[in-house]
Amino acid sequence: MDFLRYARQMLIDGWGEEGQKKLKNSTVFVAGAGGLGSPVSIYLAVAGVGRIIICDFDSVEITNLNRQILHSHTRIGINKALSAKITLTAINPDVEVIPITEKITEDNAFELVGDSQIILDCMDNLETRYILNEVAIKKDIPLVFGAIYGIQGMISFIKPPETPCLKCLFPEAPPKETFPVVGATPGVIGALQALEAIKYIVGIGKLFKNKLFVWDGMSGDFKTFKAQKDPACPVCGKI
Helix, strand or coil, X not given: CCCCCCCCHHHCCCCHHHHHHHHHXXXXXXXXXXXXXXXXXXXXXXXXXXXXXXXXCCECXXXXXXXXXXXXXXXXXXXXXXXXXXXXXXXXXXXXXXXXCCCCCCXXXXXXXXXXXXXXXXXXXXXXXXXHHHHHHHXXXXXXXXXXXXXXXXXEEECCCCCCCHHHHCCCCCCCCCCCECCHHHHHHXXXXXXXXXXXXXXXXXXXXXXXXXXXXXXXXXXXEECCCCCCCCXXXXX
């Protein structure tokens, strides 16, 4: 391992060579290679996560380029997961990037996540998020939820029975819409998601367990709300 690449982060208390080896030996699943998936996967790659599985069935469009920094105008029409592999491999060739070009469904999600230690939820719809939530519970691995709207975002670290599940936090999916977003917004939330995964793998710091962290970039406010478990939740209520 090229420890010189990671020397500065290994100075962090509790990290060191052992923490870096944990990252090197880890596998993460990034669901979505868009606005959130871009900073998430980039910061996981530069931190030295050994294996990144990144899943997205969609192709790059010009309207993506104000925020999806994994891609460029030269890759319009290319599948996002394949484009992600090109970018991430160029950033850190020591990281194994496994692109998956399938759509995440109830039928394939369990297999797609495979032996990943953690799921980074970078999706833009709650229907797919619910599927990943159930997979995380069945595999007994955490899910790092992140969502954005305009110049606002939120994040939570989900690991039932220690925490509520996603269905507890959001019982119903909102109507689908084309929502506003500026690129810096998923940059903020995606960086926090990546940091949660890194802290979990290395075993340092406190996580956003039982919390919903909400950031309002328009007002500059940061708020943390207590996340409540629903005893009657159809997904995690009996865990």
